[in-house]
Amino acid sequence: MSRSPSVPDRPTLELDPEMSDEERLSALKEHFTDITKVNQKLRERVDAAAERRDDLANEVDQLQRENEMLKTTSLYVATVEDVTEDGVIIKQHGNNQEVLTDVAVQLREDIEAGDRVAVNDSFTIQRLLDTEKDARAQAMEVDASPTVSYEDIGGIDEQIREVREAVEEPLVNPEQFEAAGIEPPSGVLLHGPPGTGKTMLAKAVANRTDATFIKMAGSELVQKFIGEGAKLVRDLFSLAAEREPAVIFIDEIDAVASRRTDSKTSGDAEVQRTMMQLLSEMDGFEDRGNIRIIAATNRFDMLDSAILRPGRFDRLIEVPNPTVEGRHRILEIHTGDMNLADDVDFDRLADETEGFSGAEIESLTTESGMFAIRDDRSEVTMADFEGALEKMEAGDKSSVPNLRYAY
Numbered sequence: 001m002s003r004s005p006s007v008p009d010r011p012t013l014e015l016d017p018e019m020s021d022e023e024r025l026s027a028l029k030e031h032f033t034d035i036t037k038v039n040q041k042l043r044e045r046v047d048a049a050a051e052r053r054d055d056l057a058n059e060v061d062q063l064q065r066e067n068e069m070l071k072t073t074s075l076y077v078a079t080v081e082d083v084t085e086d087g088v089i090i091k092q093h094g095n096n097q098e099v100l101t102d103v104a105v106q107l108r109e110d111i112e113a114g115d116r117v118a119v120n121d122s123f124t125i126q127r128l129l130d131t132e133k134d135a136r137a138q139a140m141e142v143d144a145s146p147t148v149s150y151e152d153i154g155g156i157d158e159q160i161r162e163v164r165e166a167v168e169e170p171l172v173n174p175e176q177f178e179a180a181g182i183e184p185p186s187g188v189l190l191h192g193p194p195g196t197g198k199t200m201l202a203k204a205v206a207n208r209t210d211a212t213f214i215k216m217a218g219s220e221l222v223q224k225f226i227g228e229g230a231k232l233v234r235d236l237f238s239l240a241a242e243r244e245p246a247v248i249f250i251d252e253i254d255a256v257a258s259r260r261t262d263s264k265t266s267g268d269a270e271v272q273r274t275m276m277q278l279l280s281e282m283d284g285f286e287d288r289g290n291i292r293i294i295a296a297t298n299r300f301d302m303l304d305s306a307i308l309r310p311g312r313f314d315r316l317i318e319v320p321n322p323t324v325e326g327r328h329r330i331l332e333i334h335t336g337d338m339n340l341a342d343d344v345d346f347d348r349l350a351d352e353t354e355g356f357s358g359a360e361i362e363s364l365t366t367e368s369g370m371f372a373i374r375d376d377r378s379e380v381t382m383a384d385f386e387g388a389l390e391k392m393e394a395g396d397k398s399s400v401p402n403l404r405y406a407y
């Protein structure tokens with residue numbers, strides 16, 4: 001190994017035998033001073049090298065940690081809202097939560113507002129996503145562990161039973177179906193007015209079976225991701241295969257599967273292509289393994305019969321507005337955490353909310369709570385419920401847009 005040119009030379013001592021003792025002493029003193037200086041220089045170099053070694057070791061450590069994190073954790077998708085001196089503000093997809101967070105060192109220069117990024121459990125930005133992943137992430141809501149359970153859904157016990165039989169059982173006991181030699185239903189179609197618990201049902205099945213819930217809204221496919229519908233449908237099924245067990249939930253399926261006589265969509269080749277892709281995914285999906293498909297619609301009358309053929313959505317379950325007993329149960333569910341006065345009478349409220357959907361009953365309970373809060377009370381009384389009911393019936397339906405929906 002060649003010596004670095006900046007390493008100071010070793011000082012030499014030259015003693016002449018003719019020198020007097022005094023001259024010798026002075027030469028030795030000079031030599032000693034030279035050696036001390038060189039020693040000092042070398043010590044400084046050793047210290048600098050040690051410091052540099054520690055820095056590098058830290059850097060290696062951090063890169064290893066980041067590498068491990070990238071390899072082992074699932075990432076969430078978020079959009080960068082702002083890059084500030086204090087960090088980066090992101091908004092998570094799905095729950096819209098805003099978070100001030102940090103960026104992995106190697107990405108610091110590249111992040112700008114508007115970028116789609118992948119964040120880890122502690123919200124640190126790990127990756128910048130390209131536009132393709134972006135559309136996929138935006139078009140699908142992915143929930144690895146939904147929290148809705150069957151007990152949270154009121155008034156549709158029979159529908160819960162049917163969904164459990166058609167979707168939960170094949171996921172939990174596939175051998176049973178195999179042994180009996182029957183094919184479980186391919187897809188389940190939930191139909192009924194808005195806000196009756198169709199999405200909740202699909203989430204509850206995913207929760208019960210520890211499956212990933214993957215939702216795609218038909219209306220978004222045709223309005224927001226124009227030209228990408230067929231590809232996104234393909235992506236939907238491949239994502240489910242990656243994440244199995246999975247429950248695919250296609251909401252508003254009528255948007256991509258309406259009868260061709262419908263003048264609004266009949267000429268739309270893009271919508272047709274999206275529907276054909278969906279049909280071909282379902283047909284080619286014989287050995288579905290641990291993936292189940294649930295679709296929902298408020299417009300059953302509009303559906304193309306092709307979608308309902310055997311092997312496709314061949315189990316139809318109607319989810320109607322709740323009966324009086326159902327409304328009573330939904331009132332109980334949505335007031336579970338409320339501080340209710342003794343005079344609150346669920347029997348009467350269930351009678352008075354005839355024609356309400358589950359979502360409208362939920363709005364009624366929230367609105368009643370608002371009446372109490374406006375009045376500076378923490379206890380919600382029957383008068384608050386009556387006031388909220390009156391307000392909703394009087395036509396201020398901003399929070400309950402579907403009140404007049406006729407199914």
Ligand SMILES: Nc1ncnc2c1ncn2[C@@H]1O[C@H](COP(=O)(O)OP(=O)(O)OP(=O)(O)O)[C@@H](O)[C@H]1O
Nearest residue numbers: 152153154194195196197198199200330358359362
């Ligand atoms: N049967 C029910 N029991 C309890 N809560 C309900 C019920 N139905 C609706 N809700 C409340 O209304 C909200 C919306 O319900 P959900 O999204 O499941 O309805 P949906 O039938 O899928 O509606 P849409 O057809 O509009 O998508 C739920 O989050 C829940 O709070």
